[in-house]
Amino acid sequence: MPVEVDTSDSKFAEYAHPERLITTEWVETNLGRDGIVVVESDEDVLLYETGHIPGAVKIDWHTDLNDPVTRDFVDGAGFAALLSAKGISRDDTVVIYGDKNNWWAAYALWIFSLFGHADVRLIDGGRDKWIAEGRPITTEVPSRDATDYPVVDRDDKTLRAFRDDVAKHFGNPLVDVRSPEEFSGERTTAPAYPEEGALRAGHIPSAQNVPWGKAVAEDGTFRSLSELSALYRDGAGLNDGDDVIAYCRIGERSSHTWFVLQHLLGFENVRNYDGSWTEWGSLVGVPIVTGSEPGEAPSR
Amino acid sequence: MTGVLPESLVGIREEFLALDQQDRLMLLLEFANDLPELPSHYAEHPDLLERVVECQSPVYLFVEVDADNAVHLFATAPPEAPTTRGFASILVQGLEGLSAEEVLAIPADFPQTLGLNEAVSPLRIRGMSGMLGRTKRQIRERIAA
Numbered sequence: 001m002p003v004e005v006d007t008s009d010s011k012f013a014e015y016a017h018p019e020r021l022i023t024t025e026w027v028e029t030n031l032g033r034d035g036i037v038v039v040e041s042d043e044d045v046l047l048y049e050t051g052h053i054p055g056a057v058k059i060d061w062h063t064d065l066n067d068p069v070t071r072d073f074v075d076g077a078g079f080a081a082l083l084s085a086k087g088i089s090r091d092d093t094v095v096i097y098g099d100k101n102n103w104w105a106a107y108a109l110w111i112f113s114l115f116g117h118a119d120v121r122l123i124d125g126g127r128d129k130w131i132a133e134g135r136p137i138t139t140e141v142p143s144r145d146a147t148d149y150p151v152v153d154r155d156d157k158t159l160r161a162f163r164d165d166v167a168k169h170f171g172n173p174l175v176d177v178r179s180p181e182e183f184s185g186e187r188t189t190a191p192a193y194p195e196e197g198a199l200r201a202g203h204i205p206s207a208q209n210v211p212w213g214k215a216v217a218e219d220g221t222f223r224s225l226s227e228l229s230a231l232y233r234d235g236a237g238l239n240d241g242d243d244v245i246a247y248c249r250i251g252e253r254s255s256h257t258w259f260v261l262q263h264l265l266g267f268e269n270v271r272n273y274d275g276s277w278t279e280w281g282s283l284v285g286v287p288i289v290t291g292s293e294p295g296e297a298p299s300r
Numbered sequence: 301m302t303g304v305l306p307e308s309l310v311g312i313r314e315e316f317l318a319l320d321q322q323d324r325l326m327l328l329l330e331f332a333n334d335l336p337e338l339p340s341h342y343a344e345h346p347d348l349l350e351r352v353v354e355c356q357s358p359v360y361l362f363v364e365v366d367a368d369n370a371v372h373l374f375a376t377a378p379p380e381a382p383t384t385r386g387f388a389s390i391l392v393q394g395l396e397g398l399s400a401e402e403v404l405a406i407p408a409d410f411p412q413t414l415g416l417n418e419a420v421s422p423l424r425i426r427g428m429s430g431m432l433g434r435t436k437r438q439i440r441e442r443i444a445a
């Protein structure tokens with residue numbers, strides 16, 4: 001039986017896909033319900049162990065969702081093995097939340113979407129809001145029965161862009177969601193983040209800089225439709241029907257922006273370039289622009 | 301300088317390596333929970349502390365070398381960053397009371413040898429390498445002064 005859309009927050013109804021968000025209140029009310037699996041996905045690999053939503057399972061962006069050898073995500077067999085072990089079925093409603101304004105939760109949601117998992121939602125406000133509201137937390141790890149999640153091919157075309165797709169994309173909008181310092185080329189990593197090894201600094205020519213965190217309010221919830229529209233349509237010049245590619249440093253912050261563009265604002269052709277700056281900034285011979293202006297798209 | 305790992309850190313490493321991956325995480329969490337509070341003279345003077353920019357979470361440290369040449373490392377990191385707290389706690393507890401020379405001789409790859417690469421990921425372990433490197437640099441500054 002499909003799980004109903006959470007209509008308790010009037011803000012959601014404005015969004016293109018209100019079914020992709022749920023409130024902390026709704027989650028607490030529906031804890032333990034069959035057909036719903038709550039997943040915590042954090043930047044900090046130990047945060048789940050310090051306490052999580054009762055019944056929530058942990059999926060780590062690095063140790064679970066990335067291939068340990070190739071720079072890529074797990075394949076269909078790996079994803080099936082992971083979800084089977086976590087006790088998630090193909091038709092379950094998966095509800096994801098995490099630290100840092102759902103930064104890594106959005107990344108997990110995007111990867112679930114590459115595998116076509118149909119019903120996957122974010123808890124608006126994420127882990128911090130849940131805790132700030134004093135909702136229940138436990139360190140008890142749930143024992144869910146293993147499932148038989150099917151092996152599904154990962155779709156690398158619809159929601160994901162590779163470097164060659166970016167090169168062919170020039171002339172269409174690019175959104176660089178990193179900090180202004182990374183965009184201009186003052187530095188290659190987020191302020192206060194470790195060096196992750198790009199050899200050049202700057203941005204992909206013609207990219208508009210909209211730091212990902214601008215899409216969330218102080219309490220970690222997504223901004224209203226009109227605020228998001230002002231940011232991305234008026235600010236970054238995106239128009240309905242645009243084919244958009246978002247990128248950051250390794251594709252995690254841009255997963256968050258991908259979620260906003262695709263599910264909240266309703267752009268239908270949005271891809272996340274997960275190679276992002278750690279790849280583009282190290283490629284031989286590709287065009288790069290420094291400074292705070294987008295610069296011109298090279299002719300193809 | 302060829303590295304020699306002090307007994308205290310050998311012991312911590314053996315503790316980790318004796319466990320399976322999930323229990324290594326739980327041991328790291330125990331370390332995180334055991335990170336000592338900052339003494340009040342540092343808690344009241346955060347300006348004395350050095351930020352470890354290699355860590356993804358705000359972690360600050362300060363190193364003392366006392367009159368007997370014994371090292372005392374102080375560190376602080378928020379509860380929302382248990383991995384970082386765990387790394388700091390391993391060093392705070394493992395380095396306590398060692399001589400400056402003993403700390404300087406710790407192999408730079410010590411963090412990579414704890415068996416946490418699989419459970420925590422190499423990327424995250426870089427934060428601990430940053431703490432160790434900064435600790436050694438502060439010690440060199442103290443003993444040169």
